[in-house]
Amino acid sequence: MSRLVVVSNRIAPPDDKKSSAGGLAVGILGALKSTGGLWFGWSGEIGDEDAPLQKVSRGNITWASFNLSEENYDQYYSQFSNAVLWPAFHYRLDLVKFQREAWEGYQRVNSLLADKLLPLLEEDDILWIHDYHLLPFAQELRKRGVNNRIGFFLHIPFPTPEIFNALPPNAELLEALCDYDLLGFQTDSDRLAFLDCISVQTRLTTRSDKSHTAWGKNFQTEVYPIGIEPDEIAQQASGPLPPKLAQLKNELKNVKNIFSVERLDYSKGLPERFLAYETLLEKYPQHHGKIRYTQIAPTSRGEVQAYQDIRHQLETEAGRINGKYGQLGWTPLYYLNQHFDRKVLMKVFRYAEVGLVTPLRDGMNLVAKEYVAAQDPANPGVLVLSQFAGAANELTAALIVNPYDRDDVAAALDRALTMPLAERIARHAEMLDVIKRNDIDHWQQRFISDLKFITPRSAHSELQNKVATFQKLA
Numbered sequence: 001m002s003r004l005v006v007v008s009n010r011i012a013p014p015d016d017k018k019s020s021a022g023g024l025a026v027g028i029l030g031a032l033k034s035t036g037g038l039w040f041g042w043s044g045e046i047g048d049e050d051a052p053l054q055k056v057s058r059g060n061i062t063w064a065s066f067n068l069s070e071e072n073y074d075q076y077y078s079q080f081s082n083a084v085l086w087p088a089f090h091y092r093l094d095l096v097k098f099q100r101e102a103w104e105g106y107q108r109v110n111s112l113l114a115d116k117l118l119p120l121l122e123e124d125d126i127l128w129i130h131d132y133h134l135l136p137f138a139q140e141l142r143k144r145g146v147n148n149r150i151g152f153f154l155h156i157p158f159p160t161p162e163i164f165n166a167l168p169p170n171a172e173l174l175e176a177l178c179d180y181d182l183l184g185f186q187t188d189s190d191r192l193a194f195l196d197c198i199s200v201q202t203r204l205t206t207r208s209d210k211s212h213t214a215w216g217k218n219f220q221t222e223v224y225p226i227g228i229e230p231d232e233i234a235q236q237a238s239g240p241l242p243p244k245l246a247q248l249k250n251e252l253k254n255v256k257n258i259f260s261v262e263r264l265d266y267s268k269g270l271p272e273r274f275l276a277y278e279t280l281l282e283k284y285p286q287h288h289g290k291i292r293y294t295q296i297a298p299t300s301r302g303e304v305q306a307y308q309d310i311r312h313q314l315e316t317e318a319g320r321i322n323g324k325y326g327q328l329g330w331t332p333l334y335y336l337n338q339h340f341d342r343k344v345l346m347k348v349f350r351y352a353e354v355g356l357v358t359p360l361r362d363g364m365n366l367v368a369k370e371y372v373a374a375q376d377p378a379n380p381g382v383l384v385l386s387q388f389a390g391a392a393n394e395l396t397a398a399l400i401v402n403p404y405d406r407d408d409v410a411a412a413l414d415r416a417l418t419m420p421l422a423e424r425i426a427r428h429a430e431m432l433d434v435i436k437r438n439d440i441d442h443w444q445q446r447f448i449s450d451l452k453f454i455t456p457r458s459a460h461s462e463l464q465n466k467v468a469t470f471q472k473l474a
Contacts, residue, residue: 036060075105259352
C-alpha cells in the first residue's frame with residue numbers, strides 16, 4: 001500500500017498541547033491512520049534552519065518538522081503569504097503589499113522545504129499538499145525529479161482573473177500549480193476561477209470535464225468541500241454546562257442569544273456585522289431588552305496594521321452601539337477579543353438561538369457547520385449565513401444573506417428570532433443531513449481516492465521511453 005505524505009505550513013504534533021484537535025488536523029490524521037505515513041511542515045519556531053528535522057512517531061505515523069530563520073519566516077509567511085496571497089485571494093487588493101524580496105523569499109522557502117522533504121520520500125509515496133503557503137511546492141519537487149502523485153488542496157477562495165492577474169507573479173504561480181496532478185477546491189466557483197485565470201495566460205485544453213493541459217502539463221481539478229466531525233461536536237455540545245456558563249444561562253433565560261465566533265480578520269465582515277445588528281435594533285425595536293449579540297473574535301496576526309485597525313474599529317463600534325441602545329440592566333452587544341476553549345464554544349453554540357456567520361469572503365467557514373452540529377435537534381437555533389461563504393453552497397436551508405446589505409442581514413435576524421419551532425426543526429434537519437454525509441472523513445477519503453487513481457508521472461515517463469524506443473526500432 002502506498003504511503004501518504006502530507007505537507008502543510010504548520011503541523012500538529014501529537015505531543016503539542018497547544019495544537020488544536022479540530023479542523024484540518026482531524027482530516028489529515030484520519031487519512032494518515034488508514035495508510036500510515038508522514039506529516040511534514042514548519043515547527044512554528046524561529047531558529048536554526050540547518051538543524052536536523054524534529055521527528056516524532058506514534059504507531060504508523062511520523063511527524064517531521066523544521067525551523068525557519070527570522071528572515072525567511074518574515075518574507076515567506078508574513079510578507080508574502082499573509083500580506084499578498086491572503087488579501088488577494090479574499091478579494092482585498094487594496095490590502096496587498098507586494099515586495100519583490102518577499103516573493104523571492106516565498107520561492108526560497110518552498111525550495112528549502114523541497115530539499116528537506118526529498119530524502120524522506122519513497123518511490124510509491126503519494127503526496128498531499130495544503131494551502132496557499134505552498135503553491136509552488138510541486139514545481140520544486142518536479143525540478144528535483146520527483147514523479148510521485150502530488151495533490152493540492154486550497155482551503156481559501158481562489159479569485160477571479162481580474163483579481164489574481166493583478167499580482168505581479170501571477171503567471172509563475174499558475175504555471176507552478178499545474179505541476180500538481182490533482183487540485184482540489186472548496187467550491188466549483190473557486191475551481192472555475194482558477195481555470196479562467198489559466199486561460200487568460202495560456203492555452204488551456206480540457207479533455208474531459210475536469211482533466212486539463214496547460215504549459216504542457218496534465219492535471220485534474222475537483223471540488224472537495226471540507227467537513228467536520230458532527231458526532232464529536234454534538235457530544236461536546238451536550239451534557240451539563242460548566243458552573244459559570246450555567247449561571248449565565250440562568251441569568252439570560254428570558255433573553256435570546258445571537259452568537260458569532262471567528263478569529264479577528266478583515267475577511268470575516270465584522271464591522272459590517274456590527275452595523276447590521278445596529279440596524280436590527282433601529283428597525284425592530286420590539287427586540288430591545290430581549291436579545292443579546294455576543295461576538296468572540298480573538299486576535300490573529302496582531303503585528304499586521306490592517307488587523308490592528310479592525311480591532312480598534314470594532315471596539316469603537318461596540319461602545320457606540322451600546323451607548324446608543326443600551327439600558328439599565330441590558331447591554332445589547334458583547335464584544336470579546338479573547339480565545340475560548342473549543343469545547344466550551346460548542347456548548348455555547350447549543351444555547352444560542354441564532355448563529356450569525358457573515359464573512360465577506362470565505363473558502364468554507366467550518367463555524368457555520370459546527371453551529372448546526374451543536375444544536376439540539378428537538379429545539380434548534382437558526383443559522384444566518386453569508387452567501388459568500390463556501391458553506392452556503394451546502395447549507396442552503398440556512399437564512400442566506402448578503403453581508404454588504406445591513407437591511408438584509410437585519411431582516412434575517414428578525415426572522416431567525418421569531419421563526420416557529422417546526423420551521424427551525426425542518427431547516428436544521430436538512431442541514432445536519434448534509435453535514436453528516438459530507439463529514440471530514442468523507443472529505444479526505446474522496447481526495448485520497450481520486451489522487452490514488454491518477455497514474456504517476458514516472459509511469460508516463462516509462463511509457464514514453466518505450467514508445468520512443470519502439471519508434472526507433474521501427
